[in-house]
Amino acid sequence: MNKVTMADVATYAGVSKSTISQYVNKRYKFMSESTKIRIEEAIKELNYRPNSVARSLKQKSTFTIGVIVSNILHAFSTQVIRSIEDYCHSLDFHVIVCNADDNPKKEERYIQMLRDKQVDGLIVFPTGENLELYEEMVKTNYPVVFLDRRIPELPISSVLLDNEQAVKMAVEHLVEKGYKNIALMTNAIHRVYPRQERVRVFKELSIVHQLPIDEGYIVSREIGQLKESLGALLANKPVDAIIAGNDLALLEILNYVKEHDIEIPKDLALISIDDVSFGNLYNPPLTVIAQPAFEMGKKAAELLLGKINGDLEEKEPIYLFQPVFIERASC
Amino acid sequence: MNKVTMADVATYAGVSKSTISQYVNKRYKFMSESTKIRIEEAIKELNYRPNSVARSLKQKSTFTIGVIVSNILHAFSTQVIRSIEDYCHSLDFHVIVCNADDNPKKEERYIQMLRDKQVDGLIVFPTGENLELYEEMVKTNYPVVFLDRRIPELPISSVLLDNEQAVKMAVEHLVEKGYKNIALMTNAIHRVYPRQERVRVFKELSIVHQLPIDEGYIVSREIGQLKESLGALLANKPVDAIIAGNDLALLEILNYVKEHDIEIPKDLALISIDDVSFGNLYNPPLTVIAQPAFEMGKKAAELLLGKINGDLEEKEPIYLFQPVFIERASC
DNA sequence: CTGTTAGCGCCTTCAC
DNA sequence: GTGAAGGCGCTAACAG
Numbered sequence: 001m002n003k004v005t006m007a008d009v010a011t012y013a014g015v016s017k018s019t020i021s022q023y024v025n026k027r028y029k030f031m032s033e034s035t036k037i038r039i040e041e042a043i044k045e046l047n048y049r050p051n052s053v054a055r056s057l058k059q060k061s062t063f064t065i066g067v068i069v070s071n072i073l074h075a076f077s078t079q080v081i082r083s084i085e086d087y088c089h090s091l092d093f094h095v096i097v098c099n100a101d102d103n104p105k106k107e108e109r110y111i112q113m114l115r116d117k118q119v120d121g122l123i124v125f126p127t128g129e130n131l132e133l134y135e136e137m138v139k140t141n142y143p144v145v146f147l148d149r150r151i152p153e154l155p156i157s158s159v160l161l162d163n164e165q166a167v168k169m170a171v172e173h174l175v176e177k178g179y180k181n182i183a184l185m186t187n188a189i190h191r192v193y194p195r196q197e198r199v200r201v202f203k204e205l206s207i208v209h210q211l212p213i214d215e216g217y218i219v220s221r222e223i224g225q226l227k228e229s230l231g232a233l234l235a236n237k238p239v240d241a242i243i244a245g246n247d248l249a250l251l252e253i254l255n256y257v258k259e260h261d262i263e264i265p266k267d268l269a270l271i272s273i274d275d276v277s278f279g280n281l282y283n284p285p286l287t288v289i290a291q292p293a294f295e296m297g298k299k300a301a302e303l304l305l306g307k308i309n310g311d312l313e314e315k316e317p318i319y320l321f322q323p324v325f326i327e328r329a330s331c
Numbered sequence: 332m333n334k335v336t337m338a339d340v341a342t343y344a345g346v347s348k349s350t351i352s353q354y355v356n357k358r359y360k361f362m363s364e365s366t367k368i369r370i371e372e373a374i375k376e377l378n379y380r381p382n383s384v385a386r387s388l389k390q391k392s393t394f395t396i397g398v399i400v401s402n403i404l405h406a407f408s409t410q411v412i413r414s415i416e417d418y419c420h421s422l423d424f425h426v427i428v429c430n431a432d433d434n435p436k437k438e439e440r441y442i443q444m445l446r447d448k449q450v451d452g453l454i455v456f457p458t459g460e461n462l463e464l465y466e467e468m469v470k471t472n473y474p475v476v477f478l479d480r481r482i483p484e485l486p487i488s489s490v491l492l493d494n495e496q497a498v499k500m501a502v503e504h505l506v507e508k509g510y511k512n513i514a515l516m517t518n519a520i521h522r523v524y525p526r527q528e529r530v531r532v533f534k535e536l537s538i539v540h541q542l543p544i545d546e547g548y549i550v551s552r553e554i555g556q557l558k559e560s561l562g563a564l565l566a567n568k569p570v571d572a573i574i575a576g577n578d579l580a581l582l583e584i585l586n587y588v589k590e591h592d593i594e595i596p597k598d599l600a601l602i603s604i605d606d607v608s609f610g611n612l613y614n615p616p617l618t619v620i621a622q623p624a625f626e627m628g629k630k631a632a633e634l635l636l637g638k639i640n641g642d643l644e645e646k647e648p649i650y651l652f653q654p655v656f657i658e659r660a661s662c
Numbered sequence: 663c664t665g666t667t668a669g670c671g672c673c674t675t676c677a678c
Numbered sequence: 679g680t681g682a683a684g685g686c687g688c689t690a691a692c693a694g
Binding site: 005007020022024025050052053054055056058059 | 687688690
């Protein structure tokens, strides 16, 4: 195995460990050319690689951040991860990705594990259920950035879609097109922030646009059960349009539609928050409200690395990203 | 910050560090109930959390593995990662995911970084370009498992799709349906193994089934340029069926098809290696050869953790997974 | 310019 | 049953 240590290099090159350390950390201002070359050769000869665990222990910095997503199977998460990675990579930071599955227990466990591992900071899609934990991180001044969701009562920088705007775009577009009985469907879990906000805005807009005020038009259930709910919904209410809360919900709705020979948009109009790879390929092409996932991921990474480097805190910790309306033909 | 160390707990509880260490590692066979309780309280009181960097340094094990995928934007990668994560999580292992982007330089950099970080093992989708590096890992007996691709000359456990079978399924199905001019399109890069194997099998089958023997029917280009190639292909050859090598290639082909009002399967038949979320939703539903991504990811994780735990090496290091033929209506 | 000396936080014999 | 001591590999003053 790679048991070559700094001490080995030192003896091989005939200098002391600290000189090697200097060299490795590129602090060769005060180093003679000759020793520099000797060290270089020794390193090559021995195939030495510094042990970053040891360095981390000493420096109290691991050059690694943790990312806890709700579910990596969402296209949104994937894209966000990708852009966080790209950004971090360019700054020589590493990323550890974890799936909390919107499970508070898993989230807690991961946050603990990651902190035990001394990661320098965390980007998390919070479940919202571990308030004490979040608070503790605030109190101890641990670098954290929330993504996709925020916890209103907590002063933690958050990178978010402007959900109010997204729902507004969807509802207003549908209303303009003449739809009157609009339903909102997602698979989001309960306490999660965007769902709450989306529901709030949806209700407000229902009043403004004189849509039916009826909780029955708002359904959120776990993936795999949405189809069933949709069946019940269509059987009981004169729904003529649906807003899908994300890609996974959209997929379920589309499957139902297919199985029941529903014609879009004639029998049912559809609009989705989150674009999907096949949005323009579907028949009819899907009208969609896209999230700028790459930009959001990058922003979160920038914020976090900024905090880690001790940049001054901004007063306004909420970064709202505007949704992008893509009109196609499903409503 | 969380500066509470073992020493703090020790003084607080009135015992020595080593006793705390015993406790933390659950070796309380020879510990009095009273000290056990005192320690427990001290830990809770001080909110102590063991520093795993320090532990790793001492124990030479980080309980972390690295995964280097070719591109996280492939659905296949996502699913594989997900299942690796699930498996590792259940064994209290962490996963660091990196995107090599099929870029040998990036791959090398990541392998180095990960090893410097002392990860206990690696699962990699090898680019195939860093032979010396791979060899060095073999030589130093570093736990590695290859996924999706293998390097024929290297004795490294590899988890693979049975590509021969996959191509065979595709070609034979198309031949049965009466197609005579079949093209193979992927965005895979050059030296990558599955591409080579697929091409080889494709050529063999071309002979067997008396299809045109013509390199022009085999195209692999970067994502974003496949559409262009497809245009050229259709202009120059009487292609009546295409095999898409993966989801991203499929998407490009589908976009081209849409833009040019090509009717599937009448004008052009299509079959894809890799299922996609919208496979059954597309019009017509897409006939597909699926990879068992979750099973493959799990297998790779099992193999790697097995190696890490020093399980005896198996003689046969190739794990071939059978593709699943899903007949729908695109050919 | 380079070496010496302390640790970083934890684990592990081996005494007591 | 518990403590003392040494060391994992590296860094950071401070000497020289």
